[in-house]
Structure formats: C-alpha cells, structure tokens
Amino acid sequence: MCGLLVMALGSCNKKPSRKTANNQPTTNEQTVTQAPIPQDLIPVNFPTVVDFYATWCGPCKQLAPILEKLEQKYQGRVSFIRIDVDEEPGLAQAFQVESIPTLFFITPAGVVDACIGLQSEGDLEAQIQAMLAR
Secondary structure, three states: OOHHHHHHHOOEOOOOOOEOOOOOEOOOOOOOOOOOOOHHHOOOOOOEEEEEEOOOOHHHHHHHHHHHHHHHHOOOOOEEEEEEOOOOHHHHHHOOOOOEOEEEEEEOOEEEEEEEOOOOHHHHHHHHHHHHOO
16 A cells, blocks of 8 residues: 555655765665565564654655654554664665655564555554554
C-alpha cells in the first residue's frame, strides 16, 4: 500500500549540495546492497515506527505533524523514533535509506514493512494497525 504513494506524494532523494574543506562538492550517493536491514541497530521491545527524515526536506516537514498525532493516539502501544539522516548518516546507510522520508515498521520479530515518501494519516494508521495485528 505504501509503495504506490511514493510518486504521487513525493519524497526527497537528494541532499543539498555541500562543499568539503578544499571547496570541492561532495557526493551524496549511497550504494544499495542486498544485505538484510540491520534491525538490531534499533532494538525494539514493542511495535516501533522509525522515521528517517531531514530538517531541509519538505515532505518530511509535512509528515511530522501526522506522526505526532499518531504517536499521541498510540501512546503506550507503539514507539515512534525520528532519525535525522544528516545527524546519523551511518545509520541511514545501514538501513539503505536513499529517499526521505522513509518509515520502517518494526516489531520485536523484525521489520514488517517500510514506506518511502509522504503518506496520508489513513495509510499510516492502516500500516500501524497491520503491524499491531502481527
């Protein structure tokens, strides 16, 4: 369900250009591997929604209040973790995050789903309900 909304609702797949100390532009490409998602990097004891975002990302800014509303609604049943890809680039790379926002739905048994791009509140709630039903 989430994957179908990626193109319609948008995502940010390039970071703003930055310069190194010698004034050369840096590249922000990530290599995609077939390695499993390292869910052990974010240990969970109950269902968790992990949001990879950046402060400069428009769709991420639009998604934030939706996630805050859902966090209040599911308080005590679902944990919500926000990870800034600029602050934690290694973690974003370990999870193979190439576009933001990217959401992972994780239970103690492992990652059950992932969504890329801006999602509606209804779609996210459906994903949370599906995660809770597992």
